[in-house]
Amino acid sequence: MRLFDRLFGLFLDWSMRSRIIARERPTALKDAYGQVLELGFGTGLNLPYYPSAVTALTVVDPEDLLPDRIEKRIAAARFPVRRIKLGAERLPLDDNTFDCAVSTFTLCTIPDALAALREVRRVLKPRGSFLFLEHGLSDEPSVAKWQHRLNPVQNVIARGCNLDRKIDFLIASAGLEIIRLDRFVAAGAPRILSALYRGAAVAAK
Numbered sequence: 001m002r003l004f005d006r007l008f009g010l011f012l013d014w015s016m017r018s019r020i021i022a023r024e025r026p027t028a029l030k031d032a033y034g035q036v037l038e039l040g041f042g043t044g045l046n047l048p049y050y051p052s053a054v055t056a057l058t059v060v061d062p063e064d065l066l067p068d069r070i071e072k073r074i075a076a077a078r079f080p081v082r083r084i085k086l087g088a089e090r091l092p093l094d095d096n097t098f099d100c101a102v103s104t105f106t107l108c109t110i111p112d113a114l115a116a117l118r119e120v121r122r123v124l125k126p127r128g129s130f131l132f133l134e135h136g137l138s139d140e141p142s143v144a145k146w147q148h149r150l151n152p153v154q155n156v157i158a159r160g161c162n163l164d165r166k167i168d169f170l171i172a173s174a175g176l177e178i179i180r181l182d183r184f185v186a187a188g189a190p191r192i193l194s195a196l197y198r199g200a201a202v203a204a205k
């Protein structure tokens with residue numbers, strides 16, 4: 001593995017383990033159940049937060065940044081974990097397969113997030129749920145202005161991460177029906193990263 005990938009993996013793992021993010025994961029994942037699909041697995045930081053109702057997990061991520069840490073975390077999981085090292089825009093998975101799908105801090109980074117969400121809708125069983133916890137475009141015009149301005153910089157330093165995606169709009173545009181949405185500011189995070197979207201949508205078919 002290239003040194004730069006390793007360093008980026010360590011940075012990602014450290015930043016995504018921050019207290020500000022860790023405290024939001026349990027609420028976001030508490031309703032996960034059955035066969036679950038996770039987009040953008042990263043370094044596997046959601047694993048300890050899945051409730052006992054989860055029976056199996058399939059994860060999709062084109063990167064494999066810290067394979068040693070990821071394997072250890074998978075080995076400690078209570079349920080089987082299947083990894084697919086591909087982008088979520090085109091899933092090699094059958095229609096109507098999953099009870100639930102999850103994305104945490106990933107819709108900001110997937111190059112074609114709308115295509116990935118359409119795939120989520122396709123592979124979810126009818127009325128299956130999509131649980132999300134994401135940062136995105138702020139409702140405050142002064143913050144949004146800086147999010148747009150700094151987006152090209154964020155894109156480079158955080159490998160494709162966007163500051164200014166309107167997450168609820170993307171989810172609804174993919175034909176998922178949002179049934180719960182909490183919009184809030186994560187205390188302690190930089191303003192351009194602190195506009196959070198947490199909620200649930202269902203695959204209306």
Ligand SMILES: C[S@@+](CC[C@H](N)C(=O)[O-])C[C@H]1O[C@@H](n2cnc3c(N)ncnc32)[C@H](O)[C@@H]1O
Pocket residue numbers: 012016039040041042043044045046060061062063086087088089103104105106109110111112116
């Ligand atoms: C900020 S990290 C979040 C990781 C993890 N979800 C978490 O909450 O800790 C974004 C993740 O999206 C992944 N990613 C990038 N492009 C993707 C794609 N096309 N499909 C799925 N995941 C992708 C990255 O490799 C990275 O692991």
